Amino acid sequence: MDPQKKRQIRLFVALGFALVLATGLVYTSFNASSEARQPSELGDAVPGKSYEMTGNVVRGSIVEQGEGIRFEVRDREGSGTIPATYSGVVPDPFRGGREIVLKGTVENGIFVGERDTLVTKCPSKFSEKQNQ
Amino acid sequence: MVAALIGTRGDRRWVDAARRSTYSLFALLLVCVVAIEYAFLTSDFSLSVVANHSSRETSLFYKFTAMWSSQEGSLLLWAFILSLVASVSLFFTRKKLRDVVPWATAIMLGVGVFFTSLMLFGGGVNPFDTLSPVPENGVGLNPLLLHPMMIIHPPMLYVGYVSLTVPFAFAIGALITRRVDAAWIKSTRGFALVAWTFLTIGVILGARWSYTELGWGGYWAWDPVENASIMPWLITTAYIHSIMVQEKRGMLKVWNVSLIVASFTLALLGTFLVRSGVLQSIHAFGDSTVGPYFLGLIILVLVGSTALIISRLPLLRSQKRIDSMASREAVFLINNLLLVGMCVLVFWGTFFPLISELFTGTESVLAAPWFDRYTTPLAVALVLFTGIGPLLAWRRISWQGIKRVFPIPTAASAIAVVLLLVFTDAADSFWALAVFVLAAFTFVALAQETWRGAAARRSSAGGSIPGSIVAVATRNRRRYGGYIVHLGFVVLLVGVAASSSFETKRDVTLNPGESVKVEDYTLTYEQPTVKRDGQAVVFGAEVSVEKEGRRFATLEPTRRYYQRTSGTKTIAGYFEGEATSEVGLRAGVRKDFWVSIEPDTNEIRQRSQVADERFGAYMRARVLPVVQRDPSQAGALAQQLVAVQGLATDQIISDYVNPKTATAATFRVIVSPMVTWIWIGAIITILGALFALWPARTSRRRKAS
Amino acid sequence: MARPDLPPQEGLLMELAYLLLMTAAVAAFVAYPFWGKGRRTVAEDPAVAALEAAREAKYREIRDAEMDLATGKLTQDDYERVNAELRTDAVGLLRDLDEARDRASPGNG
Numbered sequence: 001m002d003p004q005k006k007r008q009i010r011l012f013v014a015l016g017f018a019l020v021l022a023t024g025l026v027y028t029s030f031n032a033s034s035e036a037r038q039p040s041e042l043g044d045a046v047p048g049k050s051y052e053m054t055g056n057v058v059r060g061s062i063v064e065q066g067e068g069i070r071f072e073v074r075d076r077e078g079s080g081t082i083p084a085t086y087s088g089v090v091p092d093p094f095r096g097g098r099e100i101v102l103k104g105t106v107e108n109g110i111f112v113g114e115r116d117t118l119v120t121k122c123p124s125k126f127s128e129k130q131n132q
Numbered sequence: 133m134v135a136a137l138i139g140t141r142g143d144r145r146w147v148d149a150a151r152r153s154t155y156s157l158f159a160l161l162l163v164c165v166v167a168i169e170y171a172f173l174t175s176d177f178s179l180s181v182v183a184n185h186s187s188r189e190t191s192l193f194y195k196f197t198a199m200w201s202s203q204e205g206s207l208l209l210w211a212f213i214l215s216l217v218a219s220v221s222l223f224f225t226r227k228k229l230r231d232v233v234p235w236a237t238a239i240m241l242g243v244g245v246f247f248t249s250l251m252l253f254g255g256g257v258n259p260f261d262t263l264s265p266v267p268e269n270g271v272g273l274n275p276l277l278l279h280p281m282m283i284i285h286p287p288m289l290y291v292g293y294v295s296l297t298v299p300f301a302f303a304i305g306a307l308i309t310r311r312v313d314a315a316w317i318k319s320t321r322g323f324a325l326v327a328w329t330f331l332t333i334g335v336i337l338g339a340r341w342s343y344t345e346l347g348w349g350g351y352w353a354w355d356p357v358e359n360a361s362i363m364p365w366l367i368t369t370a371y372i373h374s375i376m377v378q379e380k381r382g383m384l385k386v387w388n389v390s391l392i393v394a395s396f397t398l399a400l401l402g403t404f405l406v407r408s409g410v411l412q413s414i415h416a417f418g419d420s421t422v423g424p425y426f427l428g429l430i431i432l433v434l435v436g437s438t439a440l441i442i443s444r445l446p447l448l449r450s451q452k453r454i455d456s457m458a459s460r461e462a463v464f465l466i467n468n469l470l471l472v473g474m475c476v477l478v479f480w481g482t483f484f485p486l487i488s489e490l491f492t493g494t495e496s497v498l499a500a501p502w503f504d505r506y507t508t509p510l511a512v513a514l515v516l517f518t519g520i521g522p523l524l525a526w527r528r529i530s531w532q533g534i535k536r537v538f539p540i541p542t543a544a545s546a547i548a549v550v551l552l553l554v555f556t557d558a559a560d561s562f563w564a565l566a567v568f569v570l571a572a573f574t575f576v577a578l579a580q581e582t583w584r585g586a587a588a589r590r591s592s593a594g595g596s597i598p599g600s601i602v603a604v605a606t607r608n609r610r611r612y613g614g615y616i617v618h619l620g621f622v623v624l625l626v627g628v629a630a631s632s633s634f635e636t637k638r639d640v641t642l643n644p645g646e647s648v649k650v651e652d653y654t655l656t657y658e659q660p661t662v663k664r665d666g667q668a669v670v671f672g673a674e675v676s677v678e679k680e681g682r683r684f685a686t687l688e689p690t691r692r693y694y695q696r697t698s699g700t701k702t703i704a705g706y707f708e709g710e711a712t713s714e715v716g717l718r719a720g721v722r723k724d725f726w727v728s729i730e731p732d733t734n735e736i737r738q739r740s741q742v743a744d745e746r747f748g749a750y751m752r753a754r755v756l757p758v759v760q761r762d763p764s765q766a767g768a769l770a771q772q773l774v775a776v777q778g779l780a781t782d783q784i785i786s787d788y789v790n791p792k793t794a795t796a797a798t799f800r801v802i803v804s805p806m807v808t809w810i811w812i813g814a815i816i817t818i819l820g821a822l823f824a825l826w827p828a829r830t831s832r833r834r835k836a837s
Numbered sequence: 838m839a840r841p842d843l844p845p846q847e848g849l850l851m852e853l854a855y856l857l858l859m860t861a862a863v864a865a866f867v868a869y870p871f872w873g874k875g876r877r878t879v880a881e882d883p884a885v886a887a888l889e890a891a892r893e894a895k896y897r898e899i900r901d902a903e904m905d906l907a908t909g910k911l912t913q914d915d916y917e918r919v920n921a922e923l924r925t926d927a928v929g930l931l932r933d934l935d936e937a938r939d940r941a942s943p944g945n946g
Contacts, residue, residue, distance in 0.1 A: 010457075014469065021473055025480055028506070033484060033496035052497040064734065067641070067798075088639070089348045089800065090730065092711050103499060116348070117499070153867045160863070230883050311883055314890035379894050525910040526901055527919060536909035581908055588907030608904060610897075 034103055039073050040080025045106035052103050053084070053111055059096030073100065073111070082106075086113035091120040150237045151222045157244060158215035165212050168199055168260075178266045181205055187270035197283040198273050200290075203422070204251065204258060209287065210403070211247040213294040214240065221298045225319060232316060235305030236298075243297055246429055250422055274710060279345050289334030289361055293399040295327035296364060300396035303389050307440050310447050312385055320392070321375050322825070328368045329821045335361050336814040344717060349637070349726050349802040351810070354503040359482040360402030363475050367395040370471040373464045380526060381461060385448040386441065387468075393437040398475075400430050456528040463521040467514065474510045478503065504632075512566045515625055518618045519574035522581050541577040548572035561633035571626045578615050605823075613824025617817050624813025627806045631724075635804035643796045644673075650801045653725060654678045657797065660731070661688065662788040664778070668692040669706045669785055671731040673797055675716060687716025689729040689799070702747070703740040703781050707733065719808050726802040731788070732795040739784050747777070882941035888934040895927045 034052040037045070045051060053073065058081060061072035068087025074080065076099065084102060094100065103117035168181070172195045177183040185198045185205075199205040218240040225233055251258050299320045306316045338358065339351040352358060371391040378384045404426035441448075456462065480487070481498045488496040523537045549569050553559050585608070586600035595603065605612035640648045647656040654677070661672040672690030676683065695701055696709035718725045755773070759766050787793045902923060906916040 017469070018473075021476075025477065025506075029480065029484055029498055029502065030488070030492075030496070032502045033488060033498045036485060036495040036497050052499075064732075067639070091348070092346065092713055095708070095711075101497075103497075149867050149869075149871065152869065153863075156863045156866055160859075227881055228886060230881065230886075232883075311887070313883075313887035314894055315883065315886040318890045318893070380898060523910070525905040525915075526898065528915075529910050530912055530915050532912050533910045533915070584908040585904060588904075608900070611901070611904070 038075045038078070038080065039082040039111075040075050040078055042082055042106055042111065047107060048105055050103060050105055050114070051111075052101060053082075054099070054101050055082075056099050057094070057096050062096060071096075073102075082109070082111050084111040084113055086118055088113075088116040088118065091118060094118065094120040147234050147237070150234065150241070151226060154215065154218050154222055154237060154241060157241070158212075158219045161208070161212040161215050164208060164260075165199075168205065168208065169196060172196065172198055175270065177270050178262050180261045183267050183270045185270070185273055187273075190270075190273055193280075194273050194278055194283070200286055201273060204261070206286070206290070207247055207251050207422075209290055210294060211244055211251070213287075213291055214244050214247065214297060217291075217295045217298055218244070218301075221302075221323060229302070229305075229311075229315060229319060231309040231311050232302055232305035235308050236301040239301035239304055240297055243301075243429075246425075250425055278712070279341060285334060285337035285341055288330055288337055292327055292329075292331030292334045292361075293364065293403060295323065295330060296368070296392075296396045296399045298323040299327065299392050303392040304437065304440065307389060307444050310444065312389065312444075312448060314379065317375060317379050321372070324368055324371055324375070324392070325821065325825055328365070328372060329818060329825070331361070331365045331368065332814070332818060332821070335365060336811070340811060343807070344715060346713065349715075349728065349800065349804075351807075354478075354481070354500045356482045357402070357405055359478050360398070360405045363478055363482075364395045364398040364402065366471045366475040366478070367391055367398060370468045370475075371395065374468050377461050377464050381450075383450040385450060386445065389441055389448070391472075393433070393441070397430055397434055397437075400426065400433065404430065458524060458534070459528045460521060460524045460526050463517050463524060467517050467521070470510050470514050470517070474507055474514075477506055477510070508563050511625060512563060512570065515567055515570040515574060515622055518622055519570055519577045522615060522618070523577050537577075537580070540580055541573045544576035545569045545573040557634075561629075564629040564633035567625055567629035571622045574618065574622045578619055581615065582612070609824055609826065613820050616820025616823055618820075620813045620816030620818070620820055622813070623816060624810050627809030627811075627813055630806035631804040631810065635802055638801045639798065640801065641796050641798045644791070644794050648799075648801070651803045652679055653684065653803060655727065655799070655801060657799070660789045660794055660797070661690070662785045664782055664785065665692070668694045669781065671729075671733060671785075671788060672714070673729050673731070673799075675727060675799075677718070677725060685716075685718040685725065687718060687725075687727055688714075689716035689727050690714045691729060691731055693733075701777075702744045703777065703784065704737060704744050706781070707737050707740070721808055723803055723805050724807040726804070728800045730798040730800075732797055733788075735793070735795065736785060736788060739787070740781075743780055743784060747780070882937070884937045885934065885941050888930060888937055892927065892930050892934060895923060895930055899923050899927065 034050045036052045036054060039053065039055050042051065042053065055073040055075055058072035058074050063070050065085060066087070068085060069090065070083065070085045072081050073084050084104070086102065086104075099121045101119040101121070102111070102113045104111050104113040106112070168179070170176075171179045171182050172186055173192065175182065175186065175188050175195070181199075181202050181204050185202045186195050190198065200209045218237075221240075222233065222237060229236075302316065302320050302323065306312045306320075338361065342353070343349070343351040368391075371388060374384050374388055374391065378388055404423065481503050484498045485495045488494065519541065523541070525533060529537075549565075552565060552568055559565055582601060582605075585604045586597060589595075589604045589607075590597065590600040593600075593603070636651050638648065638650050642648060642657040644657050644659055647654055649655075656676050656678070658674045658676050661670075661674055663670050670690050670692045672688050675687045675689065677685045677687065691711055691713055693706045693711050694709040696705045713728050716727045751773075755769060759769060788795075899920065902911065902916060902919050905911045906913070911919065
């Protein structure tokens with residue numbers, strides 16, 4: 001094969017690889033992702049579908065329940081709340097008033113968190129506000 | 133900066149002046165940094181940055197490091213490091229790259245202008261902002277940051293990010309002056325390698341901190357800010373390889389300058405992500421005013437660079453091509469595709485919430501499993517080519533050559549497969565098995581290379597075997613430095629594969645005296661521990677671990693609860709401040725035993741609240757009237773109250789260790805294999821980079837006949 | 838640490854004095870190339886520098902080829918072919934280098 005043809009073939013292979021990667025990326029990411037919602041938006045949640053809930057933990061609402069905990073989550077700016085249960089690793093900064101991200105499903109009006117998916121945002125280290 | 137721009141016309145005096153102004157910038161910023169640190173060390177709370185991030189009780193070490201935990205301080209650090217690396221790079225190139233240096237200086241100083249004006253005009257981020265009235269005591273440092281590792285990790289990462297400015301500036305300069313030539317390659321490669329080394333250190337330290345400090349037992353979570361640090365790393369790694377192809381074949385010029393632009397942009401993006409509220413992350417420290425400015429800079433850099441590259445395309449085209457796919461150049465190309473592909477993947481996943489919002493209107497998030505699933509094959513492919521690369525020759529290798537170099541490593545990997553399948557359960561995880569097998573291939577390939585190289589030298593120059601190895605390595609620093617780096621990298625990936633695929637994780641609640649068995653370890657909750665330590669109460673457990681009947685370790689995982697930093701300090705206030713975990717870790721060459729604790733503090737909390745109420749009542753009924761009648765007594769009374777409060781706290785928390793009131797605690801136990809190899813691999817990698825960077829004494833040049 | 842309690846005007850005057858002093862010092866340092874009589878930095882000619890760097894790279898390639906032969910990746914024939922090609926390149930580079938040097942400093946031996 002003359003070099004020109006070789007180069008063309010290589011180019012096609014590389015482009016093909018890139019194309020496969022790109023389609024794979026797009027397809028799997030939209031499938032595997034969880035929609036991000038705040039508590040007030042979970043009213044019409046599809047049962048069994050996984051969501052990524054963000055919100056603030058309502059102060060004083062954290063109680064221990066069995067092997068895990070139960071607490072209320074409120075919208076970041078708003079008043080919609082939803083009760084949530086969770087078992088698994090509780091991050092160090094977790095406490096009332098903090099902003100959290102939790103992956104899970106909605107069952108009977110309660111947000112059931114997936115194990116080990118609770119993320120608590122570090123309180124603003126750059127903000128002027130005090131902790132509480 | 134102005135001087136540098138004028139200097140581009142050719143008048144050396146302006147260029148020298150520009151260089152001197154860079155040195156002066158460094159000196160001035162040094163003064164700033166020293167001044168701020170002095171303020172921290174002397175607890176000068178008239179500066180708002182000191183008041184917000186330090187306190188009288190903070191220990192000296194953390195007072196020093198608190199400077200860069202703040203927004204203003206970290207901007208100052210950025211600018212300071214920039215002036216340092218710019219000065220160093222200009223010093224080493226003061227007689228070189230005549231046409232490029234003025235532009236490079238201008239760009240580096242331009243970025244410096246950005247950061248200094250941000251501090252001056254950005255709104256609330258001036259490190260020298262003052263508070264009035266001066267507060268009595270500061271807020272203190274966030275307890276999560278009170279860890280030695282956390283405190284070197286940001287500066288190291290910063291040095292990595294910032295030092296990417298240098299190759300970027302020199303690349304833009306070279307493009308503008310149309311001098312993308314061998315001399316440019318030589319200096320830029322050095323800069324990129326230095327930046328790469330610091331980035332590697334920064335990323336690894338972050339991972340290690342996460343593993344040893346946080347209560348989840350992992351070292352990488354694909355958190356947006358973590359990703360922001362690994363993306364420039366991937367691109368810079370790709371660049372270090374593809375620049376060698378440009379050096380030898382004169383091709384890939386456009387690709388290389390694009391890589392540099394991309395890495396610098398990603399570094400800026402990383403710095404930006406931490407400061408804005410754009411993505412949900414455990415690191416994202418809230419919205420701040422400087423976010424939009426960074427975005428502006430990033431866009432400017434991207435648009436400007438792209439326009440410049442396009443305008444110089446005719447210059448950058450090359451006629452040469454690679455000879456054959458069975459050559460080292462081809463492997464480098466594949467490696468580039470893999471690395472850039474991985475970066476694209478990570479980028480896509482990190483920004484997916486924004487992308488999905490753009491296209492579907494709903495914000496969707498991708499979690500760690502997605503990242504793991506798709507980066508793993510790419511990483512495994514990288515290991516494969518890390519093994520093949522050293523075996524191939526430049527330009528092309530003949531079939532006979534292949535027959536000479538491939539058999540031994542291939543045999544080794546075949547043996548490895550058999551051994552692994554027979555003696556371990558490695559087959560349970562396909563990818564881990566693939567990594568192990570390819571790692572065996574790579575180790576043997578590298579060993580073979582080293583052996584044959586040393587043998588060749590020995591046959592011509594004599595000497596012992598170790599001596600020959602050292603001699604051949606030091607004469608071919610680039611090659612053998614690269615081999616060491618690859619060795620370290622593969623060791624690291626072996627550690628990652630083993631620890632992520634074969635770890636055992638158990639969450640269990642135990643009462644004092646109870647035990648649990650995890651793999652072949654038996655953990656016994658011996659007794660609870662509690663103490664008051666400065667601003668925190670520490671609850672923990674003494675835990676003994678036995679393996680096969682013999683005492684293996686005694687660990688003490690604890691949780692520290694810090695007193696809250698605002699409002700009156702009450703006993704219950706300990707549970708309203710920050711909490712950190714101290715993990716019990718027994719690391720080993722083969723396995724790590726890791727345990728963290730979540731104590732049951734409910735009763736203690738309740739009792740604290742009752743005590744606080746009684747305290748409050750006492751204060752109102754008895755103490756306040758006294759103070760109102762005679763304010764001068766306030767100080768003495770306050771001291772007494774603090775002492776009494778301390779005693780009460782000690783009394784209450786001692787209930788935790790009282791056998792009659794002891795409660796169960798929840799433990800997380802993780803046994804993971806080969807985690808230590810990750811750190812060992814990282815150290816080897818860094819040593820290899822240093823070896824490659826070490827200036828070789830100028831060898832006597834052999835003139836071609 | 839308490840700063841010495843100077844009356845406000847004097848404090849401001851001190852700060853102003855520091856500022857002026859520092860600006861003057863920096864300006865003097867930066868502008869030295871213009872008024873100083875010391876040596877100016879002389880940069881090497883870029884064409885010459887590029888060729889020198891290319892020459893270094895070419896020598897490294899030649900050494901690499903030797904290593905490849907020694908470790909068995911290249912056959913003797915392949916090696917001789919590659920070596921010859923590289924050395925021809927090198928000779929060309931050296932010639933270009935001499936020309937560039939002459940152009941850069943004509944009249945120098």
